[in-house]
Amino acid sequence: MVDLPDALRAALLTETAGMPRKQLVAATQRLIGQYRSGSAPGAPILASATDAAAYAAYRMPATYAAIRGALAEAARSAPDFAPRTQLDIGGGTGAALWAAAAVFPTLTGSTVVEQSASATAVGRRLAGAAPWPAVRSATWLAGTLAQHAVLPGADLVTAAYLLTELGEAEQRGLVDRMAAAGQVVVLVEPGTPAGFQRVAAARRRLTDAGLHVLAPCPHGNACPLAESTAAGDWCHFAARVNRSAEHRQLKEASLGHEDEKFSYLVAARFTGRPGAGRVLRHPVQRKGQVLLQVCGQDGTVARTLVTKRHGRDYQRARKVRWGDAWPPPDGD
Numbered sequence: 001m002v003d004l005p006d007a008l009r010a011a012l013l014t015e016t017a018g019m020p021r022k023q024l025v026a027a028t029q030r031l032i033g034q035y036r037s038g039s040a041p042g043a044p045i046l047a048s049a050t051d052a053a054a055y056a057a058y059r060m061p062a063t064y065a066a067i068r069g070a071l072a073e074a075a076r077s078a079p080d081f082a083p084r085t086q087l088d089i090g091g092g093t094g095a096a097l098w099a100a101a102a103v104f105p106t107l108t109g110s111t112v113v114e115q116s117a118s119a120t121a122v123g124r125r126l127a128g129a130a131p132w133p134a135v136r137s138a139t140w141l142a143g144t145l146a147q148h149a150v151l152p153g154a155d156l157v158t159a160a161y162l163l164t165e166l167g168e169a170e171q172r173g174l175v176d177r178m179a180a181a182g183q184v185v186v187l188v189e190p191g192t193p194a195g196f197q198r199v200a201a202a203r204r205r206l207t208d209a210g211l212h213v214l215a216p217c218p219h220g221n222a223c224p225l226a227e228s229t230a231a232g233d234w235c236h237f238a239a240r241v242n243r244s245a246e247h248r249q250l251k252e253a254s255l256g257h258e259d260e261k262f263s264y265l266v267a268a269r270f271t272g273r274p275g276a277g278r279v280l281r282h283p284v285q286r287k288g289q290v291l292l293q294v295c296g297q298d299g300t301v302a303r304t305l306v307t308k309r310h311g312r313d314y315q316r317a318r319k320v321r322w323g324d325a326w327p328p329p330d331g332d
């Protein structure tokens with residue numbers, strides 16, 4: 001379960017306090033519909049102050065959790081990576097700023113590019129409550145990516161849930177610019193087949209540009225799931241998020257949590273810690289055995305049956321979760 005930083009949870013409540021509930025619920029339902037449609041929007045989606053507040057309240061907890069999950073894997077696969085600067089493109093209300101500061105305490109400065117003035121206004125206010133100077137002092141660049149011919153270079157360059165809002169040529173341009181701007185590039189997209197295919201296309205482009213894939217893939221070969229549509233499978237993961245009472249109210253949902261499905265990629269100008277395999281599905285536990293679906297270092301996906309006869313590995317397999325490395329690094 002991923003919990004929001006206390007300061008963010010409190011700031012989100014302050015942000016929506018006093019706003020008419022009916023309007024917030026209506027904006028939330030409209031945004032849910034737009035994001036579910038999956039098509040690139042013709043105009044900015046976060047168009048008003050109510051939209052931006054609704055987005056922050058109902059959506060940011062989930063995007064924060066997914067981005068944090070991806071960044072935690074970046075940290076695991078590159079233990080010596082100690083970024084000082086971050087560039088976040090399409091930053092919305094700032095989820096990636098908060099997630100990066102939580103994972104990388106070495107960050108001292110961040111820049112956000114965001115086209116929506118309403119999202120920026122909310123993001124700035126929320127950031128003002130952060131315990132991390134890098135978040136509080138972030139520079140917010142107004143306007144679209146196309147309006148910024150020059151982007152600041154940064155150790156860590158992130159774009160979360162952005163490719164989905166861009167046309168194909170713009171997606172390619174974004175990926176190229178991220179590759180040029182950063183030491184480590186992190187992309188996060190919805191964990192749908194279409195979201196995965198966008199990440200897979202970016203992966204091909206980044207490796208063509210000479211970057212190394214650090215996560216989730218334990219190899220730099222072609223992605224076996226992207227190349228084989230016959231498998232009908234796609235690489236995605238899930239982050240469980242607590243829902244506050246307000247979150248439930250806005251989404252008109254009753255469950256106390258939600259599972260945010262996401263696809264992601266971490267690529268870098270340097271090679272990472274040699275990776276183990278990656279667990280691609282919820283492990284299936286039966287009496288005396290655990291069945292794992294693992295993407296391996298050889299670039300193939302295979303089912304691995306771990307039984308009691310495997311001793312220590314069996315104990316580790318019982319604890320391993322969807323998205324974890326397999327076998328776990330020693331000490332985990």
Ligand SMILES: C[S@@+](CC[C@H](N)C(=O)[O-])C[C@H]1O[C@@H](n2cnc3c(N)ncnc32)[C@H](O)[C@@H]1O
Nearest residue numbers: 063090091092095114115116144145160161165
């Ligand atoms: C779905 S939101 C994701 C926000 C944030 N990254 C998150 O994960 O919560 C996509 C954001 O990208 C912004 N965006 C879309 N196209 C953009 C562009 N061409 N230039 C700058 N920002 C853009 C939108 O305004 C929106 O705030």
